Amino acid sequence: MRYLVRISYNGAGFNGFQYQMEGRTVQGEIEKIINRMHKTPIRIHPAGRTDSGVHAIEQYFHFDSELNIPVSKWQHALNSAMPGDIAVHEVTTISSDYHIRHHSKGKVYRYRIYQSSVRDPFEKGLRVHYTYDLDEAKMRNAMQFFVGVHDFTSFTSAKSPIENKVRQIYRFDLIRTEKGYDFLIVGSGFLYNMVRILVAYVLEVGQGRWDGARTPEVIAAKDRTMVPKTAPAEGLYLERVFLTEKEREAALEKLKRNR
Amino acid sequence: MRYLVRISYNGAGFNGFQYQMEGRTVQGEIEKIINRMHKTPIRIHPAGRTDSGVHAIEQYFHFDSELNIPVSKWQHALNSAMPGDIAVHEVTTISSDYHIRHHSKGKVYRYRIYQSSVRDPFEKGLRVHYTYDLDEAKMRNAMQFFVGVHDFTSFTSAKSPIENKVRQIYRFDLIRTEKGYDFLIVGSGFLYNMVRILVAYVLEVGQGRWDGARTPEVIAAKDRTMVPKTAPAEGLYLERVFLTEKEREAALEKLKRNR
Numbered sequence: 001m002r003y004l005v006r007i008s009y010n011g012a013g014f015n016g017f018q019y020q021m022e023g024r025t026v027q028g029e030i031e032k033i034i035n036r037m038h039k040t041p042i043r044i045h046p047a048g049r050t051d052s053g054v055h056a057i058e059q060y061f062h063f064d065s066e067l068n069i070p071v072s073k074w075q076h077a078l079n080s081a082m083p084g085d086i087a088v089h090e091v092t093t094i095s096s097d098y099h100i101r102h103h104s105k106g107k108v109y110r111y112r113i114y115q116s117s118v119r120d121p122f123e124k125g126l127r128v129h130y131t132y133d134l135d136e137a138k139m140r141n142a143m144q145f146f147v148g149v150h151d152f153t154s155f156t157s158a159k160s161p162i163e164n165k166v167r168q169i170y171r172f173d174l175i176r177t178e179k180g181y182d183f184l185i186v187g188s189g190f191l192y193n194m195v196r197i198l199v200a201y202v203l204e205v206g207q208g209r210w211d212g213a214r215t216p217e218v219i220a221a222k223d224r225t226m227v228p229k230t231a232p233a234e235g236l237y238l239e240r241v242f243l244t245e246k247e248r249e250a251a252l253e254k255l256k257r258n259r
Numbered sequence: 260m261r262y263l264v265r266i267s268y269n270g271a272g273f274n275g276f277q278y279q280m281e282g283r284t285v286q287g288e289i290e291k292i293i294n295r296m297h298k299t300p301i302r303i304h305p306a307g308r309t310d311s312g313v314h315a316i317e318q319y320f321h322f323d324s325e326l327n328i329p330v331s332k333w334q335h336a337l338n339s340a341m342p343g344d345i346a347v348h349e350v351t352t353i354s355s356d357y358h359i360r361h362h363s364k365g366k367v368y369r370y371r372i373y374q375s376s377v378r379d380p381f382e383k384g385l386r387v388h389y390t391y392d393l394d395e396a397k398m399r400n401a402m403q404f405f406v407g408v409h410d411f412t413s414f415t416s417a418k419s420p421i422e423n424k425v426r427q428i429y430r431f432d433l434i435r436t437e438k439g440y441d442f443l444i445v446g447s448g449f450l451y452n453m454v455r456i457l458v459a460y461v462l463e464v465g466q467g468r469w470d471g472a473r474t475p476e477v478i479a480a481k482d483r484t485m486v487p488k489t490a491p492a493e494g495l496y497l498e499r500v501f502l503t504e505k506e507r508e509a510a511l512e513k514l515k516r517n518r
Contacts, residue, residue, distance in 0.1 A: 010380040055381075075377075084383040121269040122314075122385070124343040 142212030
């Protein structure tokens with residue numbers, strides 16, 4: 001039986017999702033529990049691997065199990081063994097040819113910053129402290145250039161092995177929060193470090209260090225050296241994974257109405 | 260010159276305030292920075308020592324320095340070296356016979372819990388997960404018995420070496436929050452573990468495991484074994500330290516108006 005599991009985790013205490021020989025990882029913690037239940041190694045497969053320090057409000061993984069546990073009991077079984085920084089929200093059965101990474105239909109990421117003269121100890125690991133003033137209009141203008149289908153070579157790690165760097169961005173919104181800003185981005189998929197590089201770029205524009213009107217030029221250049229910065233991992237949240245196109249369209253419709 | 264420093268810290272990453280040979284402590288981190296500046300050991304003196312995992316929204320310490328740094332420069336000098344889970348909010352000069360622990364006029368503590376079927380990874384270390392239903396009226400009724408001047412022997416660690424266990428509680432409020440409750444307590448001073456034992460007791464009452472009407476009896480018993488539980492450290496915040504009686508009266512007046 002193939003099970004699909006919806007989880008969230010606080011990335012602050014993990015060296016990322018992917019299993020490592022040393023260092024605490026989300027996959028390592030979950031597989032330790034699942035392996036103990038099965039008394040044999042079982043691999044879990046996430047919708048996407050998050051980097052060290054990156055959080056997930058919604059992440060999925062699937063795994064195969066022959067254990068005779070009713071699907072309604074799995075959530076509690078897993079949660080009772082889970083550490084406090086990982087939570088299991090739902091466990092369902094799926095077709096054995098479903099593969100979340102290949103079959104999911106897009107993702108939402110959120111990037112959170114706050115502004116204050118003094119750092120807030122309670123934001124450590126959760127939001128990024130930003131001391132510069134930001135021009136909202138300049139940021140919004142630059143952000144709109146990314147919506148649509150583009151080659152994002154200028155906005156991914158230069159060492160990315162993936163050939164096709166074309167991705168579709170459905171929305172890229174700036175949300176004013178109590179003490180700062182959230183960046184919300186909805187896309188078909190994301191290249192390595194892409195959200196963190198996009199946010200670093202938009203912050204450069206907001207701070208007045210780069211002319212946002214030149215964004216089409218930066219995209220067209222397909223040159224990572226034009227955008228040298230990557231925003232810190234701790235501000236990044238995987239917020240949603242769309243299992244179907246219908247889910248994605250409903251979420252986009254809702255975002256449009258709430259504007 | 261004696262300096263008074265107002266700080267906040269996230270207790271999740273510390274083995275408490277007080278310096279230890281091993282283990283990261285708030286005092287250890289701050290003295291490391293101050294010692295480096297002075298090139299000689301300097302001791303800092305807090306308003307009160309917080310336990311491992313306990314947070315401070317407002318804490319004070321003072322220290323003596325002969326360094327020729329204008330008072331207006333101290334905040335930035337300290338913050339630039341401080342780790343991300345301690346923040347310095349203000350530095351002022353005080354009389355060299357002022358001792359914060361002896362001269363302060365009371366404190367406010369807050370204790371935070373949240374209720375949900377599944378633990379929230381982003382509350383880890385910040386609020387305590389509570390799964391039982393709580394009867395608000397029962398809790399409020401029990402809490403009122405603590406307001407006033409009482410011997411709190413039943414509500415402190417049995418191994419406390421302090422002789423006089425009489426303290427004055429000015430207020431003990433229950434505040435409904437989005438997902439749970441905050442307990443806010445204002446007192447002249449607090450015994451070791453006193454807030455955490457009071458909260459554990461009130462939660463037993465709220466859960467229906469103890470009759471809150473019997474609270475005067477529990478206080479009068481002066482017997483720690485009547486209240487066996489201590490609520491976890493991670494929910495506790497030192498929220499305010501009153502430097503003067505005037506500050507304390509103003510805060511109490513404000514709480515009364517906001518009721």
